[in-house]
Amino acid sequence: MALLEVKDLDVRFAVRGGDLTALRGISFSLDSGERLGLVGESGAGKSVAAFSILNLIARPGYIAGGQILYRGRDLASMSERELRKIRGNRIAMIFQDPMMTLNPVLTIGTQMVEAIEAHRKTGKKEARAIALDRLQKVQIPSPGKRLDQYPHELSGGMRQRVIIAIALLLEPEIIIADEPTTALDVTIQAEIMDLLLNLCEQENVALMLITHDLGVVSQVTQRMLVMYSGRIIEQGPTREIINDAQHPYTQGLINALPQMGEPGQRLFQIPGSMPSLKNVPTGCPFHPRCNFATEQCTRRMPEYVRSGNVDVACYEVANLIEQEKRMQEAES
Amino acid sequence: MTSPLVSIRGLEKRFDLSGSLLEQITFKGGRLRRRQEAVHAINGVDLDVQKGEALCVVGESGCGKSTVARTVMGLLSPSAGEIHFGGQRIDNLEGKAALPYRRRMQMIFQNPYASLNPRMTIQQTLEEPIRFHHPDWSATQVRDKIHEVMHSVGIDLDWGSRFGHEFSGGQRQRIAIARALVVDPEFIVADEPISALDVSIQAQVLNLLMDAQESRGLTYLFITHDLAVVEHFGTRVAVMYLGRVCELADTKTLFARPRHPYTQALLSAIPKLEDDRPNHIRLNGEVPTPVNLPSGCVFHGRCPYANERCRREVPAMIATDSGTQVACHAVEEGRL
Amino acid sequence: MTTATVSRWDRFRESFVWYSFKRDKVAIISFLVLLLMVLAAVFAPLLAPADPYDLAQINIMNSELPPVGIDGADPAFPLGTDAQGRDLLSTILYGTRVSLMIGFGAVVLQAVLGILFGLLAGYLGGKVDAILMRIADVQLSFSTLMVAIIVGAVFKASFGNLMFGEIAIYMLIFIIGIAEWPQIARTVRASVLAEKKKEYVEAARVMGFGTRRIMFRHILPNTLSPIFVIATVQIANAIISEAALSFLGLGMPETQPSLGSLIKSGFDYIQSGSWWITLIPGLVLVLLVLVINLLGDWLRDVMNPRLYKG
Secondary structure (H helix, E strand, O other), rough: OEEEEEHHHEEEEEEEOEEEEEEEEEEEEEEEOOOEEOOOOOOOHHHHHHHHHHOOOOOOOEEEEEEEEEEEEEHHOOOOOHHHHHEEEEEEEOOOOHHHHOOOOOHHHHHHHHHHHHOOOOHHHHHHHHHHHHHOOOOOOOHHHHHOHHHHHOHHHHHHHHHHHHHHHHOEEEEEEEEEOOOOOOHHOOOOOOOOHHHHHOOOOOEEEEEEOOOHHHOOOOOOOOOOEEEEEEEEEEHHHOOOOOOHHHHHHHOOHHOOOOOOOOOOOOOOOOOOOOOOOOOOOOOOOOOOOOHHHHHOOOEEEOOOOEEEOOOHHHHHHHHHHHHHHHHH | OOOOOEEEEEEEEEOOOOOHHHHEEEEEOEEEEEEOOOEEEEEEEEEOOOOOOOEEEEOOOOHHHHHHHHOOOOOOOOEEEEEOOEEOOOOOHHHHHHHHHHHEEEEEOOOOOOOOOOOOEHHHHHHHHHHHHHHOHHHHHHHHHHHHHHHHHHOOOOHHOOHEEEHOOOHHHHHHHHHOOOOOEEEEEEEEEOOOOOHHHHHHHHHHHHHHHHOOOEEEEEEEEEEEHHHHHOEEEEEEEEEEEEEEHHHHHHHOOOOHHHHHHHHOOOOOOOOOOOOOOOOOOOEEEEOOOOOOOOOOHOOOOOOOOHHHHOOEEEOOOOOOEEEOOHHHHOOO | OOHHHHHHHHHHHHOHHHHHHHHHHHHHHHHHHHHHHHHHHHHHHOOOOOOOOOOOHOOHHOOOOOOOOOOOOOOOOOEEEEEOOOEEEHHHHHHHHHHOOOOHHHHHHHHHHHHHHHHHHHHHHHHHHHHHHHHHHHHHHHHHHHHHHHHHHHHHHHHHHHHEEEEEEEHHHHHHHHHHHHHHHHHHHHHHHHHHHHHHHHHHHOOOOOHHHHHHHHHHHHHHHHHHHHHHHHHHHHHHHHHHHOOOOOOOOOOOHHHHHHHHHHHHHOOOOOOHHHHHHHEEEHHHHHHHHHHHHHHHHHHHHHHHHH
16 A cells, blocks of 8 residues: 555635636555655646645635545545644655744754654653754754754755754654755755755655756656646656656656757747636646647546556547557557 | 957945944944944956857856846946946946946846836836837837837737736746847846746747847846756856856856866756766855855865865966866866 | 726726725725715715805804704704804815815825835935935924924914914815825835835836836836825824814814814803714714725725735
């Protein structure tokens, strides 16, 4: 059984003039110790997906359907009290902005000790020892000193290390990291990503990494999901998708990267932009921007088809697979 | 070699932190002292931008690259040094004398959500600069110019009566680019023009900038933190660290053979699609604050090759055999 | 031209302001009450049964008649009469007119001064900012009443009572406007400081636009919403200030009474049982100030950008 299994998750936002569907039919699973990437541009719904896993969607958003099974227990229908036992304890979260987690008027040590005491019965001393151990794990320089410092005394990279240390405090099974390095410089980003990767391997923590950066995903994760307009349009092993993306959107996203283009030549570009939730196109939401779109695409959202180890929601891919099958049959 | 279109000489910019005279006075050790603090954003930058090229300035936050852009455009006045445009010194021009250069130099900003006036329609946004710089133009001339530019940046003509907030980030950036282009500039400073945009939109805007460069013969000073973009877009690259240029080279040369230890670390940190397990060069610590600059080479605190001389002496820019200019004692001494 | 106005109207109807107005009962009722009072005040000469300024229409024999429904009332005076025999309804209508005029006038003056100084201080910064804001501080450290008492006394002494009656309304506008402009100037300055950091202002500077053009054409329109909120509340404050001054005898003379002077004029007769002369104008004043403040609160909620986005 998978550690975390999301089944057919629908999330909606109640706004004036009716509901907006932010996530539609999201299904994926995360195994113990696995590193999963969630890729998409802004408006794709990747952060909503991350928040809804811990049932942290703020009003007017709400989970409209589906299940979020953590070790077989449905987080979507769990009481707030039970959820609190899981949040931060079994499933930890890392945000883009460290100041979302850190309280500016408390020392790092106080915050870490409080986080431990909220979930475990330990003495102050013991809790402090755990905190120190985690700070050492994230390779922060002079960890003992950091315990008595306030968040504003640390640099951005160091704060993100502290956040990772806090996430690790209670030995969680899953860490959900929402764009953890987007606000950081490249050299710091590389260090933090290395750190996160190594820690997850050492401690056997499953990582769900939400990012818009395909480079980061390809370096850190084993499997990835590509989201577009609230749907997963492609999911499978990271390497397979990066090397040979099936969905036209994923292909476009990869080919639009400057590193894929010939220097000085025009880059591949996907026309248009991601639709807003208010006017999601009918059928496949990508069809207005897609070169392969046919009449069929405008009518119904395509079902997932399997190509290699990758699941793709695209009629064009389905047709190609069908053709290939027929050709093979004809040959034999 | 022809003379450069823009040249920056010995540019320095400090931002005073200490406030008024009263706030500067502190009582310490039984004596009244005057304490002055400043952020040293740029500490002696020399750069030439050749006509028709795209000179990219890269570096991490706090390296002073945006300050260079703003100083060149006259949004900030330099604390020391000179800026020349087409042979004429422009940093000391005021009022009417500066106007022709305001037209010939334009700027594209990072945040498309803040760079359009929320109370002006697209038509007004594009019309105002033309009417201001060409008061003698007829209404038809103005309209034709706007239509030509709107067409070339891919804006629908009927967007004109709408306001900025009705558009997506990519569309707004197109409008901002159109605003810069309507006055027919020769030189454009682009300050992180794509870093606020989504990946698929970044490609659109980069293509647009490249098309405009080709069709209008533009020269760019392109500020970015994204090395992948530099490799694609830049003719030459200047790498900045703590307010100084540490390496300057042709894009190809720089990516093929980075010389400065900082450039090497920077290049190794780019997340690439190909490799599973990258080998990042790890630097010690983090960028020091530009309030108290390190002595000697500003990079010595994080440099794996630093020695006594690096801590003492500021390295000068030297030319190497590969055509790269680099400010590093280790390279000069052949240690690297 | 018509197409432009139509589209602007459409824009307004689609806007958040209109949407939240439609859903807010308090705002709708306040707005309707205010509208009614403003209309009644504006058309007072048409609506009022009598002209309280016309001495020929006043008969002292009618003085202190109670409102309809009380023994001794005269149906010709639905709200009764005051001590001089003026029809109270007419006097209140005219008085509301005076109060509103002073309120609006004072706020227009405040806004002109406040916007100008606020823009200059915020955009130019440095010494200009320091000097203007210190002037504002000095201004605020005198209470409105104190300034009014001094200025009013000087005016009265130098122009004499008769002449004073004619210029009183302008004097009150001037006093209240001068005393309160720092409120608006501070608000404007704060939003200018926020706006001038935005890139559209830098883009305008890069274009070579002059300071005046940038301040008035680019920054000012973007600072209007907080000014609007403050101005609404300030109208209510100005009306109150005027009423207070009039009550102290420093405001409108009894020949051209505002709501405040009406209250004062009736105050002497409360003991003798003629409570309506004070109470009814008092209620009108409270209602007027209340609806303006309620509207101001609603506007502040709507125009708060953080709420706006949510």
